[in-house]
Amino acid sequence: MDSGRISVGDFPGGLDLQATIESGQTYLWWRPDGETYAEPAPSGGDAWYATTHETDDGQLRPLRVRQRGSALEWEAPFDAAPVLERRLRLTDDLPAIRAASADDPVVERAYDAFWGMRLVEEPVFPTLVTFICSAQMRVERIFRMQMALRRELGPAVTVDGTTYHGYPSPTTVAATSEAELRDLGLGYRAPYVRETARMVAEGEVDPGAARSQSYETARDFLTQFVGVGDKVADCVCLFALDHLEAVPLDTWIRKAIAAFYPDCDHGNYADTSRAIRDRLGGDVAGYAQTYLFHYLRHADEEPAALA
């Protein structure tokens, strides 16, 4: 495997790798040491994370990274630097984004708590399936469901004696029975995932087409997949399709709205979404949302008590 290191200090705002990967935006990385998402990492935050990446030649390759201070170290059988730059959004200007975010005590505390956390830009089909799976699920279990999908259905690639499983293709997922998907722990989401995979596999709808659409059009477009409502569509927009203005209205951001921004609650998704987006940061509101989500989920007290 080749290796290299990226000096994260070269990117304004730096990087907090653990927060970026373990903040519930992506479930496509795992820890080779066998630990699941830990809070905080017992290693002190410098654990290795592994994933796979489909390189430009269409081949599945493994990729490992860890952060030691200002160095982001990687190991992969290809030049992983450009891939990491994109998937971890290293070129996002964090200080500028923070400056454009709500000038608000809670948002400031969230930025302070996890400064260096970045949004991710992950492949769209795995992200789509992941967030269909996320309905009524805890973060830890969403992670386990994606591990099971990779382990049981994903293509394997072995390098230096270690086997890595990539995310299963739409065709593979569509060809897997509902019962089998239920056995992987998907529950009632199994038929949703299967039907969505079929739509993608047969070319009926291309989720990637939402990338070039305007944000709200993209969100509506994505809801034609089964199991995808406004919230899941927003997650796909934000974590896979470069729509940084998306603010997924999950239970945590809804609690935050009730506690801190009650005037943003317009009783329906579209209007509430627009109001909280304007409040949090407009075209980069998704950043403030993700910091808030991660901060509130790890806070000792309920949002209402923090007001």
Place this chain on the structure above:
DNA sequence: TAGATACCTTATAG
């Protein structure tokens, strides 16, 4: 069109 309810399964609160 807005509101209520069922839904797999697990972890945690009481």
Place this chain on the structure above:
DNA sequence: ACTATAAGGTATC
């Protein structure tokens, strides 16, 4: 122990 409730919601009526 044992039940109720909630977990990054969506589909259906």
